[in-house]
Each structure stands twice: as C-alpha cells, then as structure tokens.
Amino acid sequence: MSDTVIYPARKILTMAPWRPEATHVAVRDGRILGVGGLDKLRGWGEARIDERFANKVLLPGLVEGHCHLMAGTLWRYTYCGWFDVRDPDGRHVPASRSLDEVIATLGAAAAKSAGGAVTGWGFDPIYFGARRCSRADLDRVSTTRQVGLMHASCHIVNVNTAALEHAGLLRPGIEHPGIPLGEDGLPTGELKGPDAMGPVLEALGLHRSFLSGDERGILDFGRLCVRAGVTTATDLAAQHGDTEIDTLLRTTGAPDYPVRLVPLQRMIGTTPAEAVARARALKARSTERLRLGRIKVVADGSIQGFSARLRWPGYYNGAPAGLWYTAPEAMRECYTLALEHGVQVHTHTNGDEATELALDCIEQALRARPTPDHRFTIQHAQLANRAQFRRMATLGVSVNLFANHLFYWGDQHWSTTVGPERAARMNACASALREGVVLGIHSDAPITPLSPLFTAWCAVNRVSASGRVLGEHERIGLPEALHAITLGAAHTLQLDSEIGSIECGKRADFCVLEDDPGTAAPQALKDLRVWGTVQGGRIFRADA
Amino acid sequence: MASPCPVTILGGYLGAGKTTLINRLLRQADRRRLAIIVNDFGEIAIDADLIEARTRDTISIAGGCVCCAFGNDLLDTLRTLRDAAEPFDHVLIETSGVALPRNLLATVSLAPGFQVAGIVVLADADGIRRLAGDAYVGDTVRAQLDAADLVLLSKCDLPGAEALDEVEQWLGARVRAPILRTSAGDVPPEVLLGEHERASDPAPRQGAWRPFAHADARYGSAALQIDGPLDAQRLGAALAQLPVALLRAKGLVADASGALHAVQVVGRRWNTAPAPAHARGGGRLVAIWAGSGTDRDTLLAAIGAARIVPAPASPIRSVS
Incomplete structure (x- = not known):
C-alpha cells in the first residue's frame, strides 16, 4: 500500500464551503486523501505525521490563468524595471529608478560579459516623465556592442546605434508609425510593435522560440511559480510546433518539475479547421503536468498600445479605433468547429467592441452547435460592462480579468486611454461576480510579475501605482479574490474537478504561506510570505 | 545600390476573390519568378495541379514560383526570399482579411531590397457595400479601400448591370484609385504586376518594350x-x-x-x-x-x- 502522510498545519483554508477551515490534511499518491481533524483522518489507516507545516497556513495551490513561459526566459537578461523584484532564485533584484540608473545597470551587465549583445527588460519609462530613451542614451552602454532594452509591456524595445545599424535601420527615409525619427531624420532607437521590433530581436537573443520557452526558461518559470505559490499555470499562448511540444513534454516530465502547465495553442497561420485538428491531436499527448489541446484566439490588440477595439466613444485621447487581429468569420468558424469536437477556446479581447464581437460569434456558434459546459473563456475583457457580463453568464462563458492593470497602468488609463469614468470600471470583478460569471484574475506575466496574491490584492484594493483608487464599487472581498486565484481560474481551465480546493480526491496541490490571509488586512494581501508549494504531493521550498 | 524587388500588396476582405485571382495569376506567370506571400495557407488554397512540393511554410509551384505563409513574421519571410539563390521578379503579399494594407506597406518599407510598387484591393461587387457598413469590420474595410492604388471590383458577373453600375459609382465616390471590373480573376498579369523584362531577354530593338499584347478591349x-x-x-x-x-x-x-x-x-x-x-x-x-x-x-x-x-x-x- 502507498504511503500516507498527514500534515498538521496552523490553518488550512480549503475553499470547500462545507469545511472552510481545517487543521490536518492527509496525502496519498499525490492526492488529497482527506482534510479535517487528525482523528477522522486516522481512519484511513496507517499514516506518517509530517510536522513541517505545523506553523504554516495552507491554501489550495494557486492557479495563474493567464501568463507566459517567457516570464521564465527573460531572467537571463538584465532587469531594468521600476519596481524591486525577485529572480527565480529568490534573489532581490533592485529597481532602476531613473534613466541614468537604467544605463548604469546595463553598463554593469556589459562589464560582466566579454562580448555579444547587452539586453535589458522590464523598462517602464512612463515613470520618467516625458523624457524618452534614445539610442544616444544606450550608446553610453556601448558603441560597439548591440544594446537593447525591452519595455515592461513587451510591445516596445529601445536599441542603441550599433543595433540599429546591424538591423539595417540606421538610414534616412524610413516611414513607419512604429519607428519615430530624430531631428537628423534617423530612427531615435525606439521601435514600437512587433513589426518594428522584428529586425533587432534575433540579435538581442529575443527570438521567437526563446520567447515561447526553451528548456532553461521553462525550468526558471517553474521556480518563479514555486516562489509565488503557484502549482498550475498557463502559457497563453504559443505556436505549438513539434519541437516546442517535445521540449515541453521532456521538461515538465522531469520528476522534480514543480508546476502543471496548461499551454494554449494560438490560432495564427492556420485555418480554424487545422487549429481544431491540431488541438485534438495534441490533447491526446497530454500528461499529468502538461495539459494540451486548447486554442487561443486573439480578437484585438492592447489598450495601452491603442490597438484594442473600443466601442463609441473610443479612446479618451482621440486615438483611432484599434485593430482586428482575427476576422469575425474565422472566430465564428473556430468556435463552431471547437464546439463540435469538444475543444476549449479562450479568446483575447481587450476593448469592449472586441468583447461584444466575441460574444456575438460564440452565441452564433452555440446556436449552430448547442453544447453544455463548453467553458469558453474571455481573457482580459478589460472594458467589459455589466450587460456584457450578463451575456457571458447566459452563454456559459467565463472571464479572466486583468486585475494587475489597475495598479501598473491604471493611471495611464485614467488620464489617457479610456478616461476616468471607464477607468473606474475596468476589470470589473465585482460586476462579473454579481452578474453570475465565473471569474479568474491574472498577471499576464511577464507583462506584470507572476504573483496571484498580488493580483488578488489588486482586485481587492483597486489602487493604481500613484495611489489613486479606481472604482471602489468594483472591489471584491478577500474570499472572492482567493476564489478567483484558485477555483475560479481552475474552472476556466476545466480543471476544477481536480484542483482549486483542498478536498478529498483532488490533487495534493498547496500554496504554503507563513502568514494567514484570513486575518490579514486587505492592504497586506500582497505582502503575505510564501514558503513554497506542494504539487501533486511533492514538496517545493521557495528558498531551497 | 541594387535594384529593389517590386512588391505588390493584395488586400481585401474575406471572400473578395483573392484565391481565384492568385491561382489565375500563377497560371499566367509567363516565366516571371513570383513569390506569393500569404498570411496563412488557410485563407488561400493554391490549385493542387500547380503544386510541385509542399512543406509546412512553403509551397513550390511550377515555373519557379513559390507561395509562403508568413504567420506573424513578414520581415523574416522577406529576408528568406531576398537570400534565395535565384532572385524573384516580383513579390505579391496577400493580406489577411482584416489587415490594413498601409500597415503592411510600412512593414515592407523596413525590409532592405524590397520596394512596394502598389496596393491592389479586391472588393466583392455583391458584398462590398454591406461590408463597408458592417458594425464591426466596416471601418477596417473602408480603410482597406482608402489605401488602394488600384481597386479590383470582383465577382462582377453576380449582380445585374444596374446594381453593378450603382456599386461602381458608390466606390468611385470614395476611392481615388482606378476601379477595374473583374470576374473569376480575369486580370492580365501585366495589370497586376507590370511589364516583365527578364535578364535573358534581348535588348529591345526599337528601344521600346513590346506593346501590351493582351487581346482585351477593356x-x-x-x-x-x-x-x-x-x-x-x-x-x-x-x-x-x-x-x-x-x-x-x-x-x-x-x-x-x-x-x-x-x-x-x-x-x-x-x-x-x-x-x-x-x-x-x-x-x-x-x-x-x-x-x-x-x-x-x-x-x-x-x-x-x-x-x-x-x-x-x-x-x-x-x-x-
């Protein structure tokens, strides 16, 4: 018979309504045998008592419903962001709080390496006022080596003169909306959007296969998850070629890989029929720690990039209406085929017009192929309003809102992109719940840092980086926020029968905390200390 | 400075007739070495009898032409074409149904060795007015038309003569570009790609190219x-x-x-x-x-x- 281990804990928050709190949890074969008091658990037979969590608080393993493996790969380059962070090893990485500090950070990184490109990431110049970074600034790091600085949004990169030259962009006469020119008629070194960034990324080491996760990146991503208390995480999304799938299978198959990955396959460069066929083929290759066979459709762009599709009256600063990334016909066909073949689809929408279109197309597909419990999910839906949440509830659509935006870009949304009124109801978690929609909340890491507890803090407090409260009425309570980063997110991934709560039969996935969220002040949620995780019964200590 | 390879951007919403046009063009390539770049093979189906070989991203076509899918990296695809052992005479980029041709043009401008000759936009005579007024994609369709240097009014065999006059009039009022009526992709390659002159051609005796010899009164x-x-x-x-x-x-x-x-x-x-x-x-x-x-x-x-x-x-x- 397999070993049974009983863990006493200071407190266990189960997320199971009939027993919200407990003191002991029994684990066998990587699953939860039972939760409750010691006496009743002993009824399962011989068990070893493991006291290591006696002073800890256990939550269900946290579920990050929208992030990217790139969150792990970026760490081999130099962090240049505005906030202090911790790397996958748990080392404190200080912020760079001015352009001079960014240059100094990059300069130090350059001095440590003998040659090759110098690449930084996490740069967020919105905190530096109107001053833009130019190639002359980055020439201070090196005039001979290529220097690149990826912005936090991952939609803009700044490069030095050598990098522009290497990419063939140091020439007059360039006319491209993503490439601003200086007074000398040459590019300033700021490259905006995938097309403009394309020519420099390869040389900076930021090529596509790297961004979608190589072995080292997937391993580093796993360690970030342990530090954040995450036991199941998505990669949303990548083009799943055979090489990428083989790497994922091999890496997550290692006995000590600490996370269950749910990578979605992006529908791009294929017909809906091919995408659905590929998803079905990949689904069959799923393992316990690699759940394949889901599709992501991207409807529009981003709000801060002014490429999201907004309904009237559009952007607060008058920018034009944004871009469609997928034609409505293709969305509808994909949904219809996916329903027919039992494939789940997540749809990226940022603007409210994109959300409306996605809901129209889902409704049409459902009329053609009525399907119970399809679990189609809208990702971001940052501007969804109450009427749209009501439609989601009616159609059985779940939502995963981008709560971290409230903190990181809330001030920009208030002043520039959508204006004060709509900024106060962006990522409207309370409305979604009130209208009966299953809710997840997310970081979109590496766009913002991977930490569901921080994301929960954003949804509970709705405070921007400058301290402005964006819509108190859309705040949710602590229990709802914890539900969103466990069972709620698990529901959007069709995994709520396996994970998301601590109850008999589920996977033994725990987030192990030093502090008790049940007694913490709402403002302190982001500061709760994570000891590590238990994933499928295996123990992972963050500071090991 | 070397002579850049001309690029024609072919735009238009889904169902405008891009597939028909491209297949017809490939049959009339007249020894031009064409590279057709498509957003994805899903939107364009190359006729099976034209295909010589096929990989995940590239279809080789009789007569030295190729068709490649660029997914989300057009510049990378252009770089590959530029480095091809034998140069191409013309590149035709087929845009996805919701793409804005002007954005494609800006992207091509970043690719050394290529120059956009023009933007050709297909408009389905039967559906263009409805699409241009669509609540979701209307502004996208109108921006496609506005960007055109040449509009091909396609499927002109479908509406009646009166309806066709009406739609052409409507279109003429909103675009600067010349409008050509077509059906089943019947556009001579010289119109789409320009005159073709090969390295192997003898220097023209009279100093001029042969006149455009298409037997078409249009x-x-x-x-x-x-x-x-x-x-x-x-x-x-x-x-x-x-x-x-x-x-x-x-x-x-x-x-x-x-x-x-x-x-x-x-x-x-x-x-x-x-x-x-x-x-x-x-x-x-x-x-x-x-x-x-x-x-x-x-x-x-x-x-x-x-x-x-x-x-x-x-x-x-x-x-x-």
Missing part, C-alpha cells in the same frame, strides 16, 4: 521609346497625376549621366529605383489604362514634362 496600352535624358522622379509624378489614372506604367529612363532608372506607377502611386543590372537599351515606357482612360499624346506630354533640358549658357558674364 484595356488600352502604349509602348513608347524615350530619347534623351529624363528626370525619373518628374516622370513618375507626371504619370501619377494624369487626369484619368493609369492602371500601371513602367519606365526605364537615362539621366544626364546616362545611368538608367526604373519608374513604376500604379494608379496614383509612383516610385523610382536604380534600374536592374540586366537592363539594356534606351529609355522606354509601357503604360496600361482602362478603356479609353488616356492616350499616347497624353503620355508623350508627361514624358516631355520630365525632359532634362541642358541649362542654357548664362547670359550674365562674370566680371572679375
């Missing part, structure tokens, strides 16, 4: 010999500003130093570039227009306007 064309030095930019501008827009023109002109320059015109768009290395012979121009859009004399006037006249001797003597 088009007029002229092949003209150009003597003496010409300003390529002035010629391009003059040709793009004719009272009735040309469909296509291609010129080869010598400047005062004798160096050859190529001039390309598509509708109201024009550009110049150094002539291909294999270009031989004197200055020449081939122009194609719709119906009785223009005539030889108008073209000669445009050529005249671009002549480089030797500066007269200064009437003022320098006094020392």
